[in-house]
Amino acid sequence: MADIIFKNVSKSFEGKQVLKDLSFSIRSGECFTILGPSGCGKTVVLRLIAGFEIPDSGQIIIGDEVVADPDKGLCKAPEERLLGVVFQDYAVWPHKTVRQNVTYPLEMQNVPKEQRRERSQRAIDMVNLSGYEDRLPNQLSGGQQQRVALARALVANSDILLLDEPLTNLDANLREEMRFEIKEIQKKTNSTILYVTHDQEVALAISDRIAIMTPTGDFCQISDAETVYEHPVNLFGFRFLGVANCLRCTQKNDKTCLAEDGTPFVQLDEEYAFLAASPTFIAGFRPMDVQLSRTGDGFDAVVERCTLLGNIVDYRIRIGKTSFRVQAQTEDAIQNDIIFTAGESCKAIFDEMHWFEDDHTFEEVLV
Ligand SMILES: Nc1ncnc2c1ncn2[C@@H]1O[C@H](COP(=O)(O)OP(=O)(O)OP(=O)(O)O)[C@@H](O)[C@H]1O
Ligand SMILES: [Mg+2]
DSSP: OEEEEEEEEEEETEEEEEEEEEEEEOTOEEEEEOOOOOOOOOOHHHHHHHHHOOEEEEEEEEEEEEEEEEGGGEEOOOGGEEEEOOOTTTTTTSSSOHHHHHHHEEETTTTHHHHHHHHHHHHHHHHHHHOTTTOOGGSSSSSHHHHHOOOOOOOHHHHEEEESSSTTSHHHHHHHHHHHHHHHHHHHHEEEEEEOOOOOOHHHHHOSEEOOOOOOOEEEEOHHHHHHHHHOSSHHHHTTTOOOEEEEEEEETEEEETTOOOOOOOOOGGGGGGGGGSSSSEEEGGGGGEEESSSSSSSSHHHHHEETTTTTTEEEEETTTTEEEEEEEEHHHHHOOOOOOOOOOEEESOOOOOEOOOSSSOOOOOO
């Protein structure tokens, strides 16, 4: 069991700073996920921990051992750090079979031969690759190669697993199955997992804590899944964690209106009254947090589109000139008689609203 600690770590490439004074710690036994957009520096963090990159400054500590401290000229080699790693490109040995790939870390650790076979078979079974033991990587699909890499990281029973987008090439079913599997493995082995992804669904499902990484390489929030989802600290985090409606609002004579055409909208929470001082601010809500009805309370709205998507119904709704997305469980939608045809009018009640500063970064993307 081990903690991983970053202390004021900075890293640049060719004069471009990717990480600046980044500090955070991962508790032993937890699954810590870094969630952030492409290019923000997630893989760089993982490679620094694994020992494939050297920080420009700061310290990296694993357990009670400083593994990198450039001020002291210290940087332990990757093989000295005893980590299980799955890289984003899942680099498996092309000339080794599945079994040889998976057994390799055990050879490195001088595990006795009889145990090697049993342990590698267990890891191969765990990732659903039984029957493929003698194949070479070029005889496998991308998802299968990714699973070989996962088995190879698991086989060594390391205290720490570093997983960089390990499920991206798997189909939806297998991805779901594997994320439960990773969680199970973590529970069984008590290992510490650093999981890197831009997939918020996987992050929410698997993590004890999630760090939201911004395009500038900072962590804007580190918290458990429920908190980052329910209480995002800023617009970036809110938008990154799922389908998000972001409506630009303005305050006129103490009333909150949609900025586009001045239509009255949900009143700004008192707690966020300070936002009213800015010319515009943002009302954010998830598609599931709106209740539609044919009559009764709520804002007057128009149904622009209503699509049945299996167990959910997806709507595009308009208030004044501003459109947004709403979703309902199909069962509830049928029960509440809200399967509309385009052009019908309806009422909309907003259950849960988040208020943010307008950072002028978002474009409204409506599908
Ligand atoms: N060896 C390198 N040489 C030069 N630039 C690098 C190197 N490694 C990473 N970078 C740069 O650092 C930044 C962060 O890269 P990184 O691979 O960590 O992104 P990421 O968050 O993992 O993105 P993705 O989700 O696409 O994998 C990028 O701008 C990248 O071009
Ligand atoms: Mg990456």
